[in-house]
Amino acid sequence: MxxxxxxxxxxxxxxxxxxxxxxxxxxxxxxxxxxxxxxxxxxxxxxxxxxxxxxxxxxxxxxxxxxxxxxxxxRVSKPYKLASREFHPDDTVVEVPVACVAGGTVRIGGPAVVMMAGPCTVENEKQLMTTAEAVRKAGAVILRGGAFKPSTSPYGFRGLGEEGLKLLAKASREFGMAVVTEVMTPADVPLVCEYADILQIGTRNMQNYMLLDEVGRAQKPVLLKRGMAATIEEWLLAAEYILSQGNRAVILCERGIRTFEKSTRNTMDLSAIPLVKQLSHLPIVADPSQGTGRRDLVAPMTLAAVAAGCDGLLIEVHPNPEVALKDGAQSLTTEQFAELMPRAEAVAQAIGRSFVTA
Amino acid sequence: MxxxxxxxxxxxxxxxxxxxxxxxxxxxxxxxxxxxxxxxxxxxxxxxxxxxxxxxxxxxxxxxxxxxxxxxxxRVSKPYKLASREFHPDDTVVEVPVACVAGGTVRIGGPAVVMMAGPCTVENEKQLMTTAEAVRKAGAVILRGGAFKPSTSPYGFRGLGEEGLKLLAKASREFGMAVVTEVMTPADVPLVCEYADILQIGTRNMQNYMLLDEVGRAQKPVLLKRGMAATIEEWLLAAEYILSQGNRAVILCERGIRTFEKSTRNTMDLSAIPLVKQLSHLPIVADPSQGTGRRDLVAPMTLAAVAAGCDGLLIEVHPNPEVALKDGAQSLTTEQFAELMPRAEAVAQAIGRSFVTA
Amino acid sequence: MxxxxxxxxxxxxxxxxxxxxxxxxxxxxxxxxxxxxxxxxxxxxxxxxxxxxxxxxxxxxxxxxxxxxxxxxxRVSKPYKLASREFHPDDTVVEVPVACVAGGTVRIGGPAVVMMAGPCTVENEKQLMTTAEAVRKAGAVILRGGAFKPSTSPYGFRGLGEEGLKLLAKASREFGMAVVTEVMTPADVPLVCEYADILQIGTRNMQNYMLLDEVGRAQKPVLLKRGMAATIEEWLLAAEYILSQGNRAVILCERGIRTFEKSTRNTMDLSAIPLVKQLSHLPIVADPSQGTGRRDLVAPMTLAAVAAGCDGLLIEVHPNPEVALKDGAQSLTTEQFAELMPRAEAVAQAIGRSFVTA
Amino acid sequence: MxxxxxxxxxxxxxxxxxxxxxxxxxxxxxxxxxxxxxxxxxxxxxxxxxxxxxxxxxxxxxxxxxxxxxxxxxRVSKPYKLASREFHPDDTVVEVPVACVAGGTVRIGGPAVVMMAGPCTVENEKQLMTTAEAVRKAGAVILRGGAFKPSTSPYGFRGLGEEGLKLLAKASREFGMAVVTEVMTPADVPLVCEYADILQIGTRNMQNYMLLDEVGRAQKPVLLKRGMAATIEEWLLAAEYILSQGNRAVILCERGIRTFEKSTRNTMDLSAIPLVKQLSHLPIVADPSQGTGRRDLVAPMTLAAVAAGCDGLLIEVHPNPEVALKDGAQSLTTEQFAELMPRAEAVAQAIGRSFVTA
CATH class of the missing domain: 3.30.70.1140 (Phospho-2-dehydro-3-deoxyheptonate aldolase; domain 1)
Structure with a gap:
């Protein structure tokens, strides 16, 4: 200093x-x-x-x-330590048990890129099962889906809660996928841990320190979304909260930041991907659905995120986006997702990587 | 629509x-x-x-x-209802019991402006009592001070917790002031309610919906800080969460937003004050300490906020800012605070208002 | 409306x-x-x-x-017309005479991606010739280099002026490359037209309307950089200025926008690439050197921009970045550039495109 | 460093x-x-x-x-020198000849606050004369009005040009006011100097360096608006361009910056006023019309800017805002302006200042 x-x-x-x-x-x-x-x-x-x-x-x-x-x-030295590349020079690889893959384990942060897909929100069994089957078939190995949903308006849909978690667990068993789902408050951490394989911390909770402490004490990997106005340093300090409680399985997720531009919901900061790789040993994935808020931009931004070096993707898919309870405008149809996968694989190969496959 | x-x-x-x-x-x-x-x-x-x-x-x-x-x-109509001026054309006045004033009640949102001052963080009895006495003497009627403190780094000071609350209650009794203090997580709401007169929701928690729900069910007024990257609409929707749970005593607090400017910690959006007054019936106060992050800007921005029409101010004061455990750079000394009060009163008079006095 | x-x-x-x-x-x-x-x-x-x-x-x-x-x-309809995809459904392809390629013409906005590279600033003959030779050999077909340089400080280097233009023309003849270079004020347009093949409008001049008018009357293609705080709509309206004067050869260039993030010079908005492709028929290129301000991020952001669908790239290269008069921190060495080209070509192939080659 | x-x-x-x-x-x-x-x-x-x-x-x-x-x-030392308070510890006072005031000179940057008002754009003689008479009568001593207007769209109104300048000069003679008007390009500087008392550099041209050089060589005071995404440091560096050419009569003007907030056109950064006063010796005025883009926010933000310490104000007034050719939504009516003046004077008095009067 x-x-x-x-x-x-x-x-x-x-x-x-x-x-x-x-x-x-x-x-x-x-x-x-x-x-x-x-x-x-x-x-x-x-x-x-x-x-x-x-x-x-x-x-x-x-x-x-x-x-x-x-x-x-x-400041001359970094304010985070456990999250820094200097402290831990080798890449952290987060292991997640996934029945459908050979060996039963997916490694996030290793050479292969991991596709996580599913609906924004779990709405009912049929919607979830249809989506899970489709994304699994197309190449996703981890199922995303919200049971507890942050809603800007108190009159919006806030998710099915535990019922949603049960449906996710059912889809997980049926299709051999791991489940990533959001937890919004410390008191819900034990419940979500029962059903999920990866705990997601949403953008609005990146600095909910008591929630970070709590997932830091949990025995599950944590996917930590970047706050919508968080600097990269603040994001790594949020990771440091989790790491300093003993949980070393942290996955960062770039999901767009807030700028003056109005034609996209957020501005994806893809330079965060290679920059985080330098500053930290933690794996980093990208969410082009939240990152753009527009279905028509999800495919090109998926390809760009792979080219920039992300370790995985989180993509919203809905069998019928027009009747989605949340964020239909940014969900791919199952057909669009199936078309995207081979294109993403081609870009991964071009940079010497591949996708995790079942 | x-x-x-x-x-x-x-x-x-x-x-x-x-x-x-x-x-x-x-x-x-x-x-x-x-x-x-x-x-x-x-x-x-x-x-x-x-x-x-x-x-x-x-x-x-x-x-x-x-x-x-x-x-x-x-969208043509506003997405919030209970918070809107259309729903409730008259100004909401939040009443807070304050022993030191005539009548025993301070009205936030009425004709008179309310000064809330105190240390950023409660550090120990002596620091708190000295500060409370000084700000009370200079004209503040509500004591601010953090017992639970959000810290960007897990290695920073996170507050004295319940001990801090007890000290605040003691100062409150001693000097006849009401207490406003932050609550950071739903589980702490009952505890903070025991000691505080106004529950503060910090900028990082403006969209912590489960916390908003919880304080919405409490029987205490809530001071809701604007999220550091929240639009005014999102802020009013956060207020709507609290109002829709039945708690109608919500006070908004402008505390600066995040922009590209680096020479101040935040950019205070003073136009939010008259704009909120049009869109909503809720009272609005300003926090020039957090809003600027610089002691030397607190006085002019206090005067400007009063001129813009704020219903109150939240100002950080420390008897010895150089040894403050947090945010010393933005704390006024007790002498600086005492000099500021009559200047703020003069501006209030110029626009036809006055300050609540003991 | x-x-x-x-x-x-x-x-x-x-x-x-x-x-x-x-x-x-x-x-x-x-x-x-x-x-x-x-x-x-x-x-x-x-x-x-x-x-x-x-x-x-x-x-x-x-x-x-x-x-x-x-x-x-x-507003319901777009405020620009000539720049809109609705007015001109087919892609605009801007043709630039380039001696070194087969047929003598490079087409920007066609199936093939165009590499433009060179020093930030023309410093002297040796620096320019060395760089031009190296980037030409590695695969660039258009030479970039500043003769008139905007400098944030009046005490900074502002370019060699006409001498710089002459050196660019010399390098152009020697290596068979076209030249893109900035013009900063209306009075200089005729002079720059004498030496350059593409007129560059810098980020600070995106809304210098009299300059836009003037290049709109010129007979040369214009590369229009996005203003550092310009929305996509404002950018297309700036293009409309040029188009409405009769010059239909406009190339857009995404070069990063200003956000609160401090660890990069700008935040590249790669989603602008597919979005502009939908809204407009004009070609769009990316500048990862200005876009990031950091040499170590240029390569991954080049790959990402190609994957996102850009029609070309503008990359700063310097034989010895440490002694560059401007922006050395974001310049690749000639070796780094040579290593990057085949990687960018591999990504282009993965999405069904190729690079223009000599 | x-x-x-x-x-x-x-x-x-x-x-x-x-x-x-x-x-x-x-x-x-x-x-x-x-x-x-x-x-x-x-x-x-x-x-x-x-x-x-x-x-x-x-x-x-x-x-x-x-x-x-x-x-x-x-960087440890400031990158600007002539603009810095360290170089020139005393306040710079810019003198402008104004016939209607006692002594014939208005001092911008002295103890008294200066009101500059008038239409956004000069539309015709009647509109200008009506407005000038009204603002003069209400207390303005400098007349603002655009003859050359930057328009985001090439199809918008771009001002009357020299005819507008002539009308401004006529109004100036008739009402004894000085004239401030924008110059947009170096070639127009001599022409605008013939008619105007203060040359205005608009927000889009804050980094139009050749224009800054040119007005730096002119013999008239320059009012330099802050760029809509310029940091305070960049703004002072733009002033340094003018100062370093020999023109020491520079007035800074805060007019709002671009943020994510959508309900106002810009976010006024009033903390820039006291901050500039510390960093620099130059006078600083505020433009609440451009700063908010909303007529209903002009009055409170005028009062706030005075309380924050500005040396003057630039306010848009139109006799009939509904038929204004530009920016009617942010123009006060002549009646609203007349009501605002005594309120602004009251705030000035409250902080120990007054307004320049005729």
């Missing part, structure tokens, strides 16, 4: 900062420029330390910014 | 939409332009209906957008 | 709007809902009309929004 | 950076942390130097970012 003092600040002010750093267990390293004096803060971070111990945290920066003669503070 | 069909869409497609609307209990009103056909959707919304019944909801729009020959959907 | 009246507006106000529309040569079509009355505005737009004649323009919307009992106005 | 090296970078890489700095005339000051090595760059900037000489420019930062073992670069 670098502390920049105001121009012409007093020697007493510099002393004040240095003494504060010493008290807090850091060393200050003074450097006087023509216009300003800067103080380098040297901590004792290293990967042998327990998490949080001796770390130069955002809180230290905030404290230093409060000094009246400090002009600004720049 | 207006449905715009694609240019040259078939008659069958138009019929399809009209039949769907009829099934859902709406009337479609056809209008053929030179390039495109549009269908006006006429619902049966009226204020006598129970909430949600017969409403043209976002979900209806999503369903219509899923039709392949529909180009787009425009 | 749909005009939404305020709830409970008077009959006189409705009459007022209808009379205004009649005067302006439009027909108003009344539709009364439960809460609000809406008026459909029917114009006489058709593709036989001269541009602008009888069009429902943004200005008409602004006029209607000024009526005190009008709540809002929704 | 601080250069942060990648963790575990080689000694050779550090040497490489140090040698480069030395060559460029800077001194590198090494500081080794636990995780990373940082290098402080010490320049020779001082206010006696000619502008640009020895400055640590953005270009130096870009060059350093291009080194493969450099992780990032932080």
């Amino acid at each position: 670098i502390v920049v003092m105001k121009p012409n600040c007093s020697e007493a002010a510099i002393e004040h900062v240095l003494r504060f750093l010493e008290q807090e267990g850091f060393t200050g390293h003074l450097s006087r420029g023509v216009e300003r004096t800067v103080i380098g803060v040297i901590g004792s971070v290293n990967v042998q330390n327990p998490p949080g111990k001796g770390m130069i945290t955002p809180a230290l920066g905030e404290a230093l910014e409060a000094f009246p003669e400090v002009e600004g503070v720049f | 207006i449905v715009v069909m694609k240019p040259n869409c078939s008659e069958a497609a138009i019929e399809h939409v009209l039949r769907f609307l009829e099934q859902e209990g709406f009337t479609g009103h056809l209008s053929r332009g030179v390039e495109r056909t549009v269908i006006g959707v006429i619902g049966s919304v009226n204020v006598q209906n129970p909430p949600g019944k017969g409403m043209i909801t976002p979900a209806l729009g999503e369903a219509l957008e899923a039709f392949p020959e529909v180009e787009g959907v425009f | 749909i005009v939404v009246m305020k709830p409970n507006c008077s009959e006189a106000a409705i009459e007022h709007v209808l009379r205004f529309l009649e005067q302006e040569g439009f027909t108003g079509h009344l539709s009364r809902g439960v809460e609000r009355t809406v008026i459909g505005v029917i114009g006489s737009v058709n593709v036989q009309n001269p541009p602008g004649k009888g069009m429902i323009t943004p200005a008409l919307g602004e006029a209607l929004e000024a009526f005190p009992e009008v709540e809002g106005v929704f | 601080i250069v942060v090296m990648k963790p575990n970078c080689s000694e050779a890489a550090i040497e490489h950076v140090l040698r480069f700095l030395e060559q460029e005339g800077f001194t590198g000051h090494l500081s080794r942390g636990v995780e990373r090595t940082v290098i402080g760059v010490i320049g020779s900037v001082n206010v006696q130097n000619p502008p640009g000489k020895g400055m640590i420019t953005p270009a130096l930062g870009e060059a350093l970012e291009a080194f493969p073992e450099v992780e990032g670069v932080f």
